[in-house]
Amino acid sequence: MNTVDVIADFTHKIENDLNIEPKDQMPEKYRLHLIRQISQHAHSEVIGMQPEGNWITRAPSLRAKQILLAKIQDEGGHGLYLYSAAETLGISREEMLEQLHSGKAKYSNIFNYPALTWADIGAIGWLVDGAAIVNQVSLQRTSYGPYARAMVRICKEESFHQRQGYEIMANMMKGTEAQKAMAQDAMNRWWWPSLMMFGPHDSDSPHAGDAFAWKIKRKSNDELRQKFIDKTVQQAEVIGLTVPDPELKWNEAKEGYDHGEINWEEFKRVINGNGPCNKQRMTHHIQMHQEGAWVREAAAAYAKQQS
Amino acid sequence: MDTQLDLWEVFIQSKTGNHHVHAGSVHASDSNMALQNARDIYTRRNEGSSIWVIPSKYVTASTAEDAAMLFDPANDKIYRHPTFYVMPEGAKQI
Secondary structure: OOHHHHHHHHHHHHHOOOOEOOOOOOOHHHHHHHHHHHHHHHHHHHHOHHHHHOOHHHOOOHHHHHHHHHHHHHHHHHHHHHHHHHHOOOOOHHHHHHHHHHOOOOOOHHHHOOOOOHHHHHHHHHHHHHHHHHHHHHHOOOOEHHHHHHHHHHHHHHHHHHHHHHHHHHHHOOOOHHHHHHHHHHHHHHHHHHHHOOOOOHHHOOOHHHHHHOOOOOOOHHHHHHHHHHHHHHHHHHHOOOOOOOOOEEEOOOOEEEOOOOOHHHHHHHHHHHOOOHHHHHHHHHHHHHHOHHHHHHHHHHHHHHO | OOOOOEEEEEEEEOOOOOOEEEEEEEEEOOHHHHHHHHHHHHOOOOOOOEEEEEEHHHOOOOOHHHHHHHHHHHOOOHHHOHHHOOOOOOOOOO
């Protein structure tokens, strides 16, 4: 196919809501956009294991520990589905890890915040995974087939994460005054970073145009954020938690909540490497990666010997 | 030189009697490791009763450019479908 045909074929598929598949020809910018987005998504899943892994040995019951282990294992699995999807675009796993370690590839900003108390594990599941679900549900219809299929699988598994987090918060809100205070404190610290997970306001998203035209992105940052707020505020009220936003107000006309100003200075500071845990997260990942090298080498040597 | 091991494609049979369906891929150094990784990654919630793994390098895939050549010839052979034939009035279906 010549270039004109390639573009025409690609455009035809996008316009008719047909998925683009790995063997299909696609514009180079589409391919690069997807590699950046999917690898960032994969890195987020994997880095997201760290704040929770921190609590495995201190989970308050065997039940809580089993659940937390299963959840963290899921996050690892989600990372692997996504790395696989990205690999179909012609980037290797080695390259993606290298980009993560060099800082060229980003991961979700939210994981640069620490999980200080057990209530944070509740807040992460409820708010962070809740926000992730809202985003991922819309991505189930993204135009690139392998990415969309990974999202379907991830969404099926992710709803357990959100529920277990909400259950932790609900139980703490039925507990002692100290437990209630701990839950509210976690809510106060995680609410705003969770809203930031959806990214800048639509008016400040310079690259969204292509992503919409290519149907990689189906809903805007602000639409998704609104959806998350409207669902979550109700859940907070049911268990007696206060949303730490004095300007939060139901808007009858738009049938949704209006919220206060998001601190984008903080968002920029953290994304540029100066959040509470940026260094720790990356140091840990690099160290684990290096310390695991002998295992991969041994496995490769064994396979060679067997063949 | 770091290695992330070879790529394998994973096919899962959800229950006995069904087809094995492509689920995704894993990295592994050999077929045993590929099976174990596939189990851990794709069947954590009873999704499978059987797993196939094959090295990705052995998959040959048709391309979008081939699609017309490969599949269009079937379009004008509607006599391959039972609905092409007229059943006599009153005759019962098999």
